[in-house]
Amino acid sequence: xxxxxxxxxxxxxRQVQAAARGSLMQALRDAAIDDLLAVCGGQRSCATxxxxxxxxxxxxxxxxxxxxxxxxxxxxxxxSTSRLSCQIPFDDRLAGAVVAIAPLD
Amino acid sequence: MSDTAxxxxxxxxxxxxxxxxxKDPYPIYAALRRQxxxxxxxxxxxxxxxxxxxxxxxxxxxxxxxxxxxPASPEARVFGTPNxxxxxxxxxxxxxxxxxxxxxxxVVSTYIEDLARPIVRDYVGQxxxxxxxxxxxxxxxxxxxxxxxxxxxxxxxSNATLTRWFHALNAGMQxxxxxxxxxxxxxxxxxxxxxxxxxxxxxxxxxxxxxxLSHMVHGGMPDGAVRSYEQIIPTIRVFLLGGLQExxxxxxxxxxxxxxxxxxRAALIREPESLALRAYDEGLRWIAPIGLTPxxxxxxxxxxxxxxxxxxPVAVVLASANRxxxxxxxxDAFRLDRKRRQHASFGYAPHFCSxxxxxxxxxxxxxxxxxxxxxNLRLDEASAPExxxxxxxxxxxxxxxxDA
Numbered sequence: 052x053x054x055x056x057x058x059x060x061x062x063x064x065r066q067v068q069a070a071a072r073g074s075l076m077q078a079l080r081d082a083a084i085d086d087l088l089a090v091c092g093g094q095r096s097c098a099t100x101x102x103x104x105x106x107x108x109x110x111x112x113x114x115x116x117x118x119x120x121x122x123x124x125x126x127x128x129x130x131s132t133s134r135l136s137c138q139i140p141f142d143d144r145l146a147g148a149v150v151a152i153a154p155l156d
Numbered sequence: 157m158s159d160t161a162x163x164x165x166x167x168x169x170x171x172x173x174x175x176x177x178x179k180d181p182y183p184i185y186a187a188l189r190r191q192x193x194x195x196x197x198x199x200x201x202x203x204x205x206x207x208x209x210x211x212x213x214x215x216x217x218x219x220x221x222x223x224x225x226x227p228a229s230p231e232a233r234v235f236g237t238p239n240x241x242x243x244x245x246x247x248x249x250x251x252x253x254x255x256x257x258x259x260x261x262x263v264v265s266t267y268i269e270d271l272a273r274p275i276v277r278d279y280v281g282q283x284x285x286x287x288x289x290x291x292x293x294x295x296x297x298x299x300x301x302x303x304x305x306x307x308x309x310x311x312x313x314s315n316a317t318l319t320r321w322f323h324a325l326n327a328g329m330q331x332x333x334x335x336x337x338x339x340x341x342x343x344x345x346x347x348x349x350x351x352x353x354x355x356x357x358x359x360x361x362x363x364x365x366x367x368x369l370s371h372m373v374h375g376g377m378p379d380g381a382v383r384s385y386e387q388i389i390p391t392i393r394v395f396l397l398g399g400l401q402e403x404x405x406x407x408x409x410x411x412x413x414x415x416x417x418x419x420x421r422a423a424l425i426r427e428p429e430s431l432a433l434r435a436y437d438e439g440l441r442w443i444a445p446i447g448l449t450p451x452x453x454x455x456x457x458x459x460x461x462x463x464x465x466x467x468x469p470v471a472v473v474l475a476s477a478n479r480x481x482x483x484x485x486x487x488d489a490f491r492l493d494r495k496r497r498q499h500a501s502f503g504y505a506p507h508f509c510s511x512x513x514x515x516x517x518x519x520x521x522x523x524x525x526x527x528x529x530x531x532n533l534r535l536d537e538a539s540a541p542e543x544x545x546x547x548x549x550x551x552x553x554x555x556x557x558x559d560a
Binding site for chain 2: 097
């Protein structure tokens with residue numbers, strides 16, 4: 052059961068622990084983190100589940116698709132650690148990760 | 157409020173009629189965004205929410221703004237309830253699981269090229285020698301109808317029939333309830349739909365297949381359980397209108413934007429393959445085919461200093477959010493070189509458009525093939541295009557010419 056730290060848009064930190072299943076986006080929504088809008092519901096079709104990975108073993112994450120890359124390009128808050136959380140499986144590879152919710156565009 | 161502000165507000169509201177919205181809603185939306193961004197529209201009783209940020213606040217907040225099952229809404233009248241747009245919670249998630257079996261992006265990408273490309277090439281091929289056509293009626297509507305009917309599992313129903321159905325549903329949605337002619341056409345279409353769909357649903361109930369109709373009956377259900385015809389017909393009507401018509405209108409809207417804009421047109425002629433999807437997406441933003449998404453407030457909510465009461469119908473005006481000057485530069489212009497940003501045309505989870513990947517694929521292939529095959533494609537200067545509607549808006553006539 053991975054345990055991660057979430058940094059909200061107002062800077063507050065929260066621990067989220069959940070069973071390993073589904074996507075990081077789903078785990079954050081299930082934890083009632085409403086800062087993360089996830090407007091398309093996890094279909095890689097918007098960029099409102101955008102997060103910054105402040106601490107994670109980067110190479111363990113799945114590779115970014117062209118479509119995800121393109122969607123992130125539309126955000127003014129993109130950094131070198133940006134990902135769409137709907138594209139990241141919520142499993143043990145995330146244990147100990149620090150994930151910051153990106154501000155909305 | 158100062159006198160000047162009061163006057164500005166009154167002027168903004170003076171133009172707010174269903175008739176004006178049907179002709180061209182955009183100047184009215186711009187005035188509402190400035191003067192009355194949360195405003196109850198007397199003709200339908202709905203609270204119109206018109207700013208980008210407010211639309212997102214309402215649309216993406218299902219805890220406060222649930223789906224609309226308001227019996228007086230045009231959607232309830234035309235589709236019937238409960239339908240996928242009016243449903244909520246576990247029932248919605250369960251039916252949505254069925255729809256997603258045909259429509260999720262990774263599923264669509266497995267079949268769309270083999271299904272849509274030949275259909276598009278066939279229609280473009282039939283036009284080639286003519287040198288002129290209304291691209292909405294001769295190309296984009298029939299492509300959309302054929303592709304979506306195949307996915308639904310209704311290959312045997314003719315284009316003429318399907319098109320007549322969605323025109324009747326569309327008119328029922330947009331015209332006043334007491335318009336007798338529209339109502340008669342709507343009821344006639346609903347009877348025809350029943351006569352064809354009931355046996356089709358009975359067939360896939362007995363023998364499941366891979367059609368969307370079959371997924372609506374069986375998808376997400378526990379073993380042995382099925383949804384009845386009565387349970388799914390309102391959602392089928394949503395698809396007959398939103399599914400059959402809207403990908404075509406999206407393509408027509410984008411094509412008008414491209415053909416009116418010399419730089420965009422030159423770019424599409426040069427690089428149809430790489431730019432078709434971008435053009436389609438910008439077309440969706442510029443003229444949202446589905447102009448609003450209805451919600452119902454579960455409790456009182458304050459927005460921009462206005463109190464929306466509990467149990468009030470709220471219209472999230474997607475078409476207006478897409479033209480909000482606070483979110484887009486030059487929002488009224490169709491621009492192919494626009495920095496990619498989200499648009500609101502597909503709505504918000506959990507009601508984010510289930511057909512978005514399919515619609516975008518149909519649009520991309522249609523626009524790409526039109527520019528590849530119709531040399532020097534341009535607007536017909538002798539005949540004006542026509543764009544109509546507000547709840548649903550599309551370029552309903554798009555006369556174009558090319559070198560035959």
